[in-house]
Structures are given as structure tokens and as C-alpha cells.
Amino acid sequence: MAQAYEAHAPLSGIKLGLGTLAVSLAVFMNVLDTSIANVSIPSISGDLGVASDQGTWVITSFAVANAISVPLTGWLTDRIGQVRLFVGSIILFVISSWLCGLAPTLPILLAGRVLQGAVAGPMIPLSQTLLLASYPKAKAPIALALWSMTTLTAPVAGPILGGWISDNISWPWIFYVNIPVGILAAALTWFIFRDRDSAIKKAPIDSIGLALLVIWVGSLQVMLDKGKDLDWFNSTTIVTLALVAVIGFTMFVIWELTDDHPVVDLSLFSRRNFTGGTISLSIGYGLYFGNLVLLPLWLQTTLGYTATNAGLMLAPVGLFAILLSPLTGKILPKTDPRYIATIAFLVFALCFWMRSLYTTEVDTWALMVPTLIQGIALAGFFIPLVSITLSGLPGSRIPAASGLSNFVRIMCGGIGSSVFTTAWDHRTILHHAQLAEQTSVYNPAFNQSVTQLQGLGMSTQAAYASVNESLSQQAAMLGVNDLFYLSAGIFIALIALIWITKPERSAGGDAGAAAAAAH
Numbered sequence: 001m002a003q004a005y006e007a008h009a010p011l012s013g014i015k016l017g018l019g020t021l022a023v024s025l026a027v028f029m030n031v032l033d034t035s036i037a038n039v040s041i042p043s044i045s046g047d048l049g050v051a052s053d054q055g056t057w058v059i060t061s062f063a064v065a066n067a068i069s070v071p072l073t074g075w076l077t078d079r080i081g082q083v084r085l086f087v088g089s090i091i092l093f094v095i096s097s098w099l100c101g102l103a104p105t106l107p108i109l110l111a112g113r114v115l116q117g118a119v120a121g122p123m124i125p126l127s128q129t130l131l132l133a134s135y136p137k138a139k140a141p142i143a144l145a146l147w148s149m150t151t152l153t154a155p156v157a158g159p160i161l162g163g164w165i166s167d168n169i170s171w172p173w174i175f176y177v178n179i180p181v182g183i184l185a186a187a188l189t190w191f192i193f194r195d196r197d198s199a200i201k202k203a204p205i206d207s208i209g210l211a212l213l214v215i216w217v218g219s220l221q222v223m224l225d226k227g228k229d230l231d232w233f234n235s236t237t238i239v240t241l242a243l244v245a246v247i248g249f250t251m252f253v254i255w256e257l258t259d260d261h262p263v264v265d266l267s268l269f270s271r272r273n274f275t276g277g278t279i280s281l282s283i284g285y286g287l288y289f290g291n292l293v294l295l296p297l298w299l300q301t302t303l304g305y306t307a308t309n310a311g312l313m314l315a316p317v318g319l320f321a322i323l324l325s326p327l328t329g330k331i332l333p334k335t336d337p338r339y340i341a342t343i344a345f346l347v348f349a350l351c352f353w354m355r356s357l358y359t360t361e362v363d364t365w366a367l368m369v370p371t372l373i374q375g376i377a378l379a380g381f382f383i384p385l386v387s388i389t390l391s392g393l394p395g396s397r398i399p400a401a402s403g404l405s406n407f408v409r410i411m412c413g414g415i416g417s418s419v420f421t422t423a424w425d426h427r428t429i430l431h432h433a434q435l436a437e438q439t440s441v442y443n444p445a446f447n448q449s450v451t452q453l454q455g456l457g458m459s460t461q462a463a464y465a466s467v468n469e470s471l472s473q474q475a476a477m478l479g480v481n482d483l484f485y486l487s488a489g490i491f492i493a494l495i496a497l498i499w500i501t502k503p504e505r506s507a508g509g510d511a512g513a514a515a516a517a518a519h
Contacts, residue, residue, distance in 0.1 A: 011134045015192055019134050020146055022188030023127045026090050028150040029181045030123045033097075033116065034062070035158030036174050040166040047171060048106050061110045062117035063414060064221040068214055069121025071264045071407040074400025075206075076122055077129075082399060083197040086126045087190050092119035094182035101172035112175075124151070125402035128386065130193060132398065138333060141383060145329030148382035153318040159296070160311040198399075209256050209263040216248030220411070224418040232422065265400045276501035277389030278405045280494050282412040284345065284381065287487045290416030291352065294424060294480060299367075302476040303360070313367050320375025328383050337384030341498050344380035347373060349491040356485035360473050385498075392504040420483055427479035428472075435471045 011019050037044070037058050044058060045051060076085055096116035103109035128147060135143040165173045223241040230238050256262040268274045296310035305313070328340060351370040358366070389405050390398060 010136045011192070016134060018188050019192040020131065020143075022185050022192060023130055024146060024150045025181055025185040026086070026123055026189065027127045027147065028154050029178050029185065030093070030120050031151050031154035032158045032161070033120065033178065034066070035154075036162035037062075040162045040171045040174055043166040043171045044109070048103075048109065050106050057106070057110055058113055059225065061113040062120075063225060064218050065114045065117030066120050067221050067407065067410060067414070068217045069118045070125065070410060071213065071404050072210075073122040073125040073403025073406075074265060074397070075263050077126070077198060077399040078201040078203060081197040081200050082126050082129055083189070083193045085122055086130065086193075087186050089119045089121075089123045089126075090182050090186040090189065093123070094179050094186070097175040097178035097182070101175040122403070125399060125406050128390075128402045129399050130189075132390075133196070133395075139329075141329035141332035141387065142326065143329075144332075144383045144386050145325040148378075148386075149322050149325045151382065153322065157315075157318075160315060163311060203261045206256075206259055206261050206263040209252065209259060212248055212252040212255060213263060216245050216252055217411075219245040219248060221414060224414050227418055228422055228425075264404060265397070266404075268397070268401050268404055271392070273388050273391045273501045273503060274393070274401060274405070276497055277385050277391075278408050280341070280497040281382070281385040281389065281405070282409040283494060283497075284348070284385075284491065285409045286412035286416030286419075287490060288348070288378075288381075288416075289413040290420035291355075291484070291487055293417040294420045294483060295355070297421065298424075298476060298480045302473055303362075313364070314371060316368050316372045317375045317378065320372060321378040322375075324376060324379035325383065328379050332384060332387065337387050337503055338498050338501065340380045340384040341388070342495050344377045344384075345491045345495050345498070347377035347380075349488040351377065352484045352488040352491065356481045356488065358477060358481060358484075360477050388498075388501050388503050391501075423483060424476075424479045427482050428475045431478040432471055432475035435475055436468075 010016075041058060073085075080088070093116060096112050096119060100109055100112035100116060103112055128144075131143040131147055132140055161177075162174050165171070165177070219241045223238055223245060227235075227238050232238055233242070253266065256264055256266045269278075292314065296305070296314060299305035299310040299313060332340060351374045354370040354373075386405075390401055393401050
């Protein structure tokens with residue numbers, strides 16, 4: 001298979017431009033769909049006549065199928081070919097999106113979402129592979145910069161676009177918008193890349209490894225998505241899912257490390273660059289994604305923001321990310337990627353520290369400044385860490401490495417969102433209890449507040465209720481402040497992990513190793 005990579009020279013001119021556009025469109029459509037349905041759940045649930053907690057399976061079903069299929073990218077590439085697999089995934093994604101939009105009942109919608117999530121899995125890892133193989137090795141950072149721009153802006157655009165479509169058109173259109181984008185992406189990809197496919201290798205199917213993967217990933221993903229609704233480990237269902245996930249994962253690791261033709265190449269973790277790059281990228285992404293969920297949730301539930309306005313507060317994050325990602329791509333070959341990643345993590349830490357100072361009186365400017373600055377961090381986040389992760393790998397292992405790295409990153413994103421929302425609830429309850437201890441008739445400040453409220457015409461009971469509401473607001477704010485502060489500290493600690501890696505230099509610089517692997 002390595003020969004197949006070496007046989008294709010980099011693209012140039014209009015073919016390179018169209019090829020980059022095709023891959024970017026496919027990735028944007030894919031990543032957009034991971035978040036576009038989130039704010040539309042009330043509309044979907046109401047239209048289909050189901051409860052909101054049942055409607056959340058629209059998110060869960062996609063996430064489970066997607067998480068299972070991502071690490072299978074290398075295995076599927078060997079059997080189908082990277083171009084045929086990528087184009088086939090886009091076409092099936094379009095068909096499943098159409099089926100989701102037409103769904104008259106929740107079970108049919110969930111079936112469409114499962115198919116959509118399953119076929120979406122290989123698209124992101126293969127997009128990295130196709131882009132790296134299309135650019136000269138010295139311009140590998142530019143390819144990674146273009147790729148990162150789409151993966152960074154789509155999660156922010158998803159809730160805004162989903163909310164606007166649900167409010168002004170109807171929820172099926174959050175799926176229908178994929179159809180023209182997907183058709184264009186598939187046509188362009190086939191036109192540009194059809195003669196650049198990888199060799200097909202017919203190895204035995206690791207059916208046991210595949211079954212174990214489905215069992216433990218499916219159990220873990222359902223546990224993460226439904227844990228908060230079911231009160232986590234106070235629920236027999238969650239405990240059972242956790243045990244199945246742990247046992248299944250243990251058996252999966254043992255089987256994959258001893259099988260001659262594993263469905264997931266876990267031996268990649270024996271490489272220092274892959275392990276350090278993947279773990280630092282994944283934990284960083286989990287922190288970023290967890291806060292991406294937490295901030296608008298706090299704005300909506302505590303400060304009274306609408307879903308659309310809360311989404312708009314996050315929109316500026318894409319500004320610097322888009323402007324600076326190409327610059328990062330240009331300077332990366334001339335420097336050590338660990339320096340850029342270190343600066344990115346320090347900027348992330350600064351942003352979360354600034355957010356840890358929020359009060360209930362926070363204004364729009366104070367909300368948007370850290371979000372703007374965070375775009376600087378994002379511009380130096382994906383590109384150097386992906387470069388480090390793929391550094392030194394032979395071309396035949398790029399799809400498997402990219403698939404496995406993206407799988408760990410996506411799983412950490414799911415873990416981050418679940419952990420942050422649960423931790424916020426616990427910290428809010430703790431702070432509320434601590435603040436409530438001060439609401440005593442022996443506390444002059446409390447008595448003064450109640451007296452002032454009674455002076456406005458409130459009854460004693462109404463005054464107490466108003467104080468309690470204020471305490472709840474303060475407790476929720478202190479809870480998010482704790483998590484923002486903790487996130488800042490973890491980002492600083494992660495810098496040590498970055499420096500465990502040792503990127504390999506080639507003609508294209510540190511990032512050139514990734515490109516060299518793709519040729």
C-alpha cells in the first residue's frame with residue numbers, strides 16, 4: 001500500500017484548489033451535523049409527538065454510530081480504497097440526511113441518524129489523508145491549516161444555523177441543507193481524486209475485534225449521553241453500561257494487541273509522537289468542547305439568553321482562527337511545532353482564567369473578548385498537534401493513525417461535555433448550600449435585603465423567594481467560575497505532555513514528516 005502513496009505527485013493549480021474545496025465542504029458538512037441538531041431537539045420532539053428526553057436520542061444515536069466507525073477508517077481503507085471510501089461516505093451521508101428530513105416518526109429518524117453517524121466516521125480522518133497527499137511536503141502545514149479552519153468553525157456555526165432554521169423554517173431543513181453541499185463535494189472529490197486511490201489489501205476480517213469495539217464504544221457513548229438524565233451511578237442502567245464498557249474495553253485491547261489482523265491498530269501508541277500528540281490534542285479538545293457546551297448553557301439557563309443569542313456570543317471564536325490558521329501553516333515548517341502548541345495552550349489558559357472572573361452582571365464585551373482571544377489559541381491548536389501526531393509515520397499507516405487519533409479526540413469531546421455539565425450541577429449545589437448558610441435572621445446583611453424587598457411591596461415569603469433566586473444565580477456563576485479556573489490549570493499542565501514528544505524533521509520542517517508520510 002505504501003507504493004500507492006508514492007505513485008501520486010502533489011496536485012497543483014486549479015485541481016489543488018478544487019480538491020481542497022471538495023474535502024473542506026465534506027468536513028464542514030460532517031462536523032456541522034454533530035452540533036446542528038442540539039438546539040433543534042425541542043422542535044423535533046414537539047413535531048414528532050415525543051418527550052424531550054426521548055428527542056435527545058437524535059444526538060445520542062449519531063454520536064454512538066460515529067464513535068464506532070471513526071477508528072475503523074484504516075481497516076476500511078485497506079479494503080475499499082481511500083477515495084472510494086471517502087466518496088461513498090459522502091453519498092451515503094447525503095442519502096441518510098434526506099431520510100432524516102423525511103422521517104415521520106422518531107424510530108425512522110433515529111435509524112437515519114445511525115446511518116448518518118456511521119458513514120460520517122471515515123470522512124474526517126480521510127480528509128486529512130487526502131489533503132496531505134495533495135500538497136507538496138513543504139506545504140503540509142498549509143494543508144493542515146485549511147483542514148483545521150473547517151473543523152473549528154463548524155461546531156460554532158452548527159447551533160446558530162440550527163436555531164435559525166428551526167425558528168424560521170422547519171427542523172427537517174437542518175438535514176436537507178446537507179444535500180446540495182454533499183452532492184457538490186462528492187462530485188468534485190471524484191473528479192479530482194478518482195485516479196489517486198490507494199491500493200486495496202484483502203486481509204481477514206477481525207470479526208471479534210469489531211464486535212468488541214461496537215460493544216464497549218456503544219456502551220460508553222450511551223452512558224455519557226444519558227448519564228446526566230439518569231442521575232449517573234445512582235442508576236442501574238448507567239452502572240450496567242459502565243461495567244460493559246470497562247470489560248469490553250479490556251477484552252478489546254487484549255484481543256487487538258494479539259490478533260494478526262486487528263481492526264484497530266493499537267500498536268500506534270508505541271510511538272512517542274503519536275501517543276503524546278493524540279493525548280494532548282484529545283484532552284485539550286475535551287476541555288475546549290466541554291466549555292463550548294457549558295458557556296451557552298449558563299447564559300441560557302441563568303442569564304436569560306436565547307439559544308440564538310448564546311450561540312452568537314461564541315461566533316467570534318472563528319474570526320482569529322480563520323485569519324491566523326494560514327499564518328500558522330506558513331511558519332510551522334520554520335519552527336518546532338511544540339512551541340506553537342505551547343503558546344496555544346497558554347492562550348487557552350488565559351481565556352479560561354478571564355472567564356473565571358465573570359459575575360452575574362457580565363456584559364457582552366466581557367463575554368466576547370475571551371472568545372475572540374480563544375480564536376488565536378485555536379489557530380495554533382490543531383495544526384501543530386496533528387503534525388506531531390502523524391510525524392514519522394509511513395504513508396500506509398496515515399489513515400489508521402488519523403482515524404484512531406480522531407476517535408480518541410471525539411470520545412474526549414463527549415466525555416468533556418458530560419463531565420462539565422455534571423460537575424457544574426454539583427458545584428452549583430455545593431455553592432448554593434454554602435451561600436444558604438448565610439441566609440439567617442442573625443445575619444444583618446440578609447435581614448437588610450429582606451427589609452428592602454418588603455419595602456418594594458413584597459411579602460416576606462416573596463422576599464425570601466427572591467433572595468433564593470439570587471442565591472441560585474450566584475451559585476451557578478460560582479460553579480462555572482470553578483470549571484473555567486480548573487480548565488486554565490489543566491491547559492498549563494498539558495504543556496508538559498506536549499514536550500514529551502519529539503517531532504521528526506524532514507525537508508519540509510517538522511510538519512513535513514506528516515506530508516512525507518502521505519507520499
